[in-house]
Amino acid sequence: MSTDYQQAREALGARLRELRKKHPGGKLTGPQLASLLGWPHSKIYKLEGGKQTATREDLRALSDAVGCPEAFAELAARLAGFETHIRSWRRQLAEGHGPVQQRWNAEVDHSSVIHAWEEAVIPGMLQTADYARYVLRHYAHLHGSSDDVEDAVRGRARRQEWLSERGHRFRVLIWEAALRSLICPPPVLAIQLDRLTAMIGMDTVDLGVVPFTASVKVAPANGFWVLDDRLVITEDWHAELWLDDADTVALYGKVWNTLRESAVYGADAHNVINAARRSLNTR
Incomplete structure (x- = not known):
C-alpha cells in the first residue's frame, strides 16, 4: 500500500478520534462508541489507527453517533480523495x-x-x-x-x-x-x-x-x-x-x-x- 494512501488513511482515523473525544455529551471511549454503533470495539481502533478503511456508510454512522452529523461531508470528501488513487x-x-x-x-x-x-x-x-x-x-x-x-x-x-x-x-x-x-x-x-x-x-x-x-x-x-x-x-x-x-x-x-x-x-x-x-x- 502506498505511503501517501496510508498517511491519508491515518489522517482520516485521527479525525475520527478527534470527533469521538469531542462528543457533545462528553468524551466517548472506543468501546462506548462501538456499543452505540453495534460494532466490535476493535473496529473503532482499526479505523482510528489507519488499519482499516472506512466505508461511506461507516462514516455516516460515526458522524451521527458522535453527535456531529455535519461532519459527514468532510469525512466523505477525505475518503473520496484517497480512494481516487487506490481503488x-x-x-x-x-x-x-x-x-x-x-x-x-x-x-x-x-x-x-x-x-x-x-x-x-x-x-x-x-x-x-x-x-x-x-x-x-x-x-x-x-x-x-x-x-x-x-x-x-x-x-x-x-x-x-x-x-x-x-x-x-x-x-x-x-x-x-x-x-x-x-x-x-x-x-x-x-x-x-x-x-x-x-x-x-x-x-x-x-x-x-x-x-x-x-x-x-x-x-x-x-x-x-x-x-x-x-x-x-x-x-x-x-x-x-x-x-x-x-x-x-x-x-x-x-x-x-x-x-x-x-x-x-x-x-x-x-x-x-x-x-x-x-x-x-x-x-
Whole structure:
C-alpha cells in the first residue's frame, strides 16, 4: 500500500478520534462508541489507527453517533480523495465487473496515445472475447464477486473500438510469458495468439514483445498503462492504482522506455508469437 494512501488513511482515523473525544455529551471511549454503533470495539481502533478503511456508510454512522452529523461531508470528501488513487477490488467489484470496464472505457475514450506493459496476460485492448471471458472469470472467482462476466466481456470489447479511430496510437509491450500462460485452454490461447499476429503492422498499434532471452535493464514486473502522459493505471491483487502526479507518470514512462529497449518488433515479434503458438500443438 502506498505511503501517501496510508498517511491519508491515518489522517482520516485521527479525525475520527478527534470527533469521538469531542462528543457533545462528553468524551466517548472506543468501546462506548462501538456499543452505540453495534460494532466490535476493535473496529473503532482499526479505523482510528489507519488499519482499516472506512466505508461511506461507516462514516455516516460515526458522524451521527458522535453527535456531529455535519461532519459527514468532510469525512466523505477525505475518503473520496484517497480512494481516487487506490481503488480496492473489494469495493469496486461490489458493483460488478461491468462498471469497472465502463470506468476504464471512459478514460480510454479521453486518450489519444496509450503506452502499455503487460507481463502475464494479453492486454485487454487486444483480447478475443473467449480469452477475456476466462481472464475475468478467474478474477471473479478469486474475489468472490458478482457473476456479470458477460457484461464485462462486452465492455472490454467496446473499448477495442478505440483502436479503429483516426489519431489514436496504442504502444504496447508484452513479455513472452503472457504469450505462453495457460490462463485459458490451449485452443482459446491459439486463437488469441493468431489475433496478436494480425495486429502487427496495424497503423494504430505498435506491438513489441520482450522475449525470454532478451537482456533487460529493469525487472519485468506488474503491468501498467500510461494514458496520454496524464494518468497511470496499474494493478495489484488487492487494488487498482490510478496515479496522476507528474513525477509518478514520468517514472512509469521511463520504465516503459527502458523495457522497450529489450523488445522486438515486426517480423521478430511475429517469430516469438509463432513459437508460442507452435508450442501449443504439443500440449
